[in-house]
Amino acid sequence: MAVPKQKKGRGATHSRRSANSKLAMPARCTCSHCGAVKLPHRVCPNCGYYRDRQVIAVD
Numbered sequence: 879m880a881v882p883k884q885k886k887g888r889g890a891t892h893s894r895r896s897a898n899s900k901l902a903m904p905a906r907c908t909c910s911h912c913g914a915v916k917l918p919h920r921v922c923p924n925c926g927y928y929r930d931r932q933v934i935a936v937d
Contacts, residue, residue, distance in 0.1 A: 904917060905917070905918055906918075909922040909924065909925060909927065910927075910930060911925050911927040911930065912924050912925040912927070921933050921934055923936075924936070
């Protein structure tokens, strides 16, 4: 059975493990009322609408 001659360095271990921990961009969708970009299943910060109803008053 093959055995490594030397221990792998800390940098090699950390760079290999960190390849799977990249952050993904959050999902985005457009508001059906005003067309602004917003997070899904959230009230639109631009117009205050959620599911074609005004939930909060935005000035």
